Amino acid sequence: MEHLINKQVKNLQISGIRKFFNLVSHMDDMISLTIGQPDFLTPEHVKAAGAQAIADNYTTYTHNAGFLDVRKAAAEYVHKKYNLSYAPESEVIVTVGASQAIDITLRTLLSPGDEVILPGPVYPGYEPVIDMCQAHAQLVDTRDNGFKLTADLISEALTERTKVLILPYPSNPTGVSLSKEELKEIADLLRGKDVFVIADEIYSELTFDTDHVSIASFLREQTIVLNGLSKSHAMTGWRIGFLFAPETLAKHILKVHQYNVSCAPSISQRAALEAVSAGQNDAQPMRNEYKKRRDYMLERLSHMGVHTEKPDGAFYIFAKTPSWISDSSFDFCHKLAMEKKVAVVPGSAFSIYGEGYFRLSFACSMENIEKGMDRLEAYLNEQRTALG
Numbered sequence: 001m002e003h004l005i006n007k008q009v010k011n012l013q014i015s016g017i018r019k020f021f022n023l024v025s026h027m028d029d030m031i032s033l034t035i036g037q038p039d040f041l042t043p044e045h046v047k048a049a050g051a052q053a054i055a056d057n058y059t060t061y062t063h064n065a066g067f068l069d070v071r072k073a074a075a076e077y078v079h080k081k082y083n084l085s086y087a088p089e090s091e092v093i094v095t096v097g098a099s100q101a102i103d104i105t106l107r108t109l110l111s112p113g114d115e116v117i118l119p120g121p122v123y124p125g126y127e128p129v130i131d132m133c134q135a136h137a138q139l140v141d142t143r144d145n146g147f148k149l150t151a152d153l154i155s156e157a158l159t160e161r162t163k164v165l166i167l168p169y170p171s172n173p174t175g176v177s178l179s180k181e182e183l184k185e186i187a188d189l190l191r192g193k194d195v196f197v198i199a200d201e202i203y204s205e206l207t208f209d210t211d212h213v214s215i216a217s218f219l220r221e222q223t224i225v226l227n228g229l230s231k232s233h234a235m236t237g238w239r240i241g242f243l244f245a246p247e248t249l250a251k252h253i254l255k256v257h258q259y260n261v262s263c264a265p266s267i268s269q270r271a272a273l274e275a276v277s278a279g280q281n282d283a284q285p286m287r288n289e290y291k292k293r294r295d296y297m298l299e300r301l302s303h304m305g306v307h308t309e310k311p312d313g314a315f316y317i318f319a320k321t322p323s324w325i326s327d328s329s330f331d332f333c334h335k336l337a338m339e340k341k342v343a344v345v346p347g348s349a350f351s352i353y354g355e356g357y358f359r360l361s362f363a364c365s366m367e368n369i370e371k372g373m374d375r376l377e378a379y380l381n382e383q384r385t386a387l388g
Contacts, residue, residue, distance in 0.1 A: 008132045016349025024343045031342045031372040033360045038234040046275045053270030064258045066094025070273045074242045077276040082214045086244045094264040095241035098202045098228040104256040110135040114163035119149035120353030123172040147174040151185035168200040173350045173359040174318040175311020180213045187218035197223040205232035205283035207313035208291045232283040233275045238268040293362035300373040315363040340375040
């Protein structure tokens with residue numbers, strides 16, 4: 001009966017990130033620098049709010065868009081943090097993580113044959129949804145542009161079929177961000193065109209050198225902002241995301257959301273209320289620690305002769321495979337894991353433009369990062385010596 005399955009679904013592949021993680025996760029003494037999950041615990045006051053919600057019997061369906069007080073608090077949060085203004089009653093949707101927000105937004109906007117511009121390399125969670133909408137993902141090579149999808153590259157990629165531009169910054173896998181000036185140039189380019197911008201800003205609270213700026217501050221009427229609490233509050237399992245959009249867009253996205261999940265989990269929503277009201281600065285300790293880890297990892301990689309772009313945010317470094325390594329990114333990472341027991345993600349997991357690179361996550365303890373860097377350095381030295 002398999003031949004009867006929707007061909008778009010049948011052709012989907014498991015994420016290269018997960019595929020590699022699953023390949024090595026069962027091995028003893030493996031240092032994993034793979035998965036992008038904070039190694040911090042959900043803040044105690046947020047957990048307490050979740051427990052209290054259970055005790056108070058917040059165990060029923062909510063409004064499809066989420067509890068109104070949660071939407072109000074989320075709107076206040078992004079206003080204070082990023083100077084964005086959205087009406088809680090009609091322009092905010094609480095979603096089941098940012099992943100579900102990606103899904104319902106793309107399914108609302110896309111029709112068969114539409115084109116979506118997105119940077120390459122890129123997080124692998126967008127293309128499968130685009131494919132299921134029978135639309136086309138148009139990857140733009142950003143490798144020679146500091147991994148930034150800037151206005152000049154977008155201008156070259158625009159066609160009459162372009163419907164959506166995805167701006168996932170700070171970026172997974174590269175950690176780079178777009179500056180205020182770069183975002184304004186993109187807004188000026190697209191203003192008045194029949195193109196929507198999906199701004200995936202899930203890492204907005206994890207920036208190291210400058211404050212995050214949203215393109216919605218320049219192009220609100222065409223932008224859908226996606227955010228959430230997985231990274232900022234170490235709440236990956238609570239599955240809470242936020243979607244912000246003009247009412248003319250949000251009312252249609254809400255219809256898809258309604259038939260998709262009914263509503264985000266009620267208990268998690270009560271915890272989210274605590275997170276975005278009393279815990280607006282909960283990310284600060286994590287951000288400080290991530291910055292230390294980033295700087296340490298960058299120094300070690302530089303000493304090894306490994307080229308990187310300095311990440312502005314998130315908790316990843318996207319490193320170029322050294323010139324003396326002839327293997328594909330997958331084979332390099334596989335051999336590194338088998339021989340030295342340190343796991344990193346092949347760049348090929350992030351599109352064809354990731355080939356020749358590998359991603360390291362520093363969302364793990366400094367002890368494991370130090371061990372991982374020692375093992376990586378030993379492997380690279382051995383490979384260089386073998387070449388004579």
